[in-house]
Amino acid sequence: MSSKTIGFIGLGHMGGPMAANLVKAGFAVRGFDLVEASKQAAKENGVQIAENVAQVVQGAGAIITMLPAGSHVLNVWRELLVLVSPNTLLIDCSTIDVDSARKAHQLAAEHRLPSIDAPVSGGVVGATAATLTFMAGGEKSAFDRAEIILSTMGKRIVHCGDAGAGQAAKICNNMILGISMIGVCEAFVLGEKLGLSQQALFDVASVSSGQCWALTTNCPVAGPVPTSPANRNYQPGFAASLMLKDLKLAQEAAASVGATTPLGAEAAQLYNLFNALGSGGEDFSGIIRLLRGKEDAS
Secondary structure, rough: OOEEEEEEEEEOOOOOHHHHHHHHHOOEEEEEEHHHHHHHHOOOOOOOOOOHHHHHHHHHHEEEEEOOHHHHHHHHHHHHHHHEEEOOEEEOOOOHHHHHOOOOOHHHHHOOOOOOOOEEEHHHHHHHHEEEEEEEEEOOOHHHHHHHOOOOOOEEEEEEEOOOOHHHHHHHHHHHHHHHHHHHHHHHHHHHHHHOOHHHHHHHHOOOOOOOOHHOOOOOOOOOOOHHHHHHOOOOOOEHHHHHHHHHHHHHHHHOOOOOOOHHHHHHHHHHHHHHHHHHOEEHHHHHHHHHHHHHOO
């Protein structure tokens, strides 16, 4: 087993660039994905492509998973847990429900393996530029080992607490983001109807109490922030379908603990409608088109 060898399962839009940055940092990365195009792109970035999970984990000091849902993570972890060497570090960077994250930690503990749930914030741009924020949950000793690896893929790594705490932080953060994006969009729609220029509203709100990331970094109208997806016809970025996924996870978590989140619930309903209209592949800031009227949302 080598600490410089990392197995990476899930080489999609996020996992592929993350694995590429590990290669740039000097790690030997062995990866696997079910999608041929993802495997080919990763191979071009220096990732050694494995034919199956068994090949991925062979000799690896750490295994990273980046998968769509909790069921996928649990299925893959059940498969690899009986294959890895003792003391192999398991890191899940997927965004999944808290309950599944805790079950994954429990599976690892049963095999006496250190584990971390470490979902990310920053989108494809952050994954490519190695500027992601990692929100980690798990024992401090496991986090200390993982931090060295995560720091090659991100700019900020935060230990949020015990098992599942990383996922809890992620869904709380993205609930704030979904709510604030809708608020920013509503303000621009209102401003437009009042005859206020988009630039004027931005110039005031960006330096006043309305300032937030959804406004100053991911502005939902073209012009004020040249790098925002609005200038590229809402090419993501962070897709609306992924925002809906995170808002649903937040609502499931809220229901499980009896938390009252009326704005989070409303945001989930609006993004559900936006996705139902066929806009799930757009950046989540594109929801401004729904708020302007149905004819603008399709």
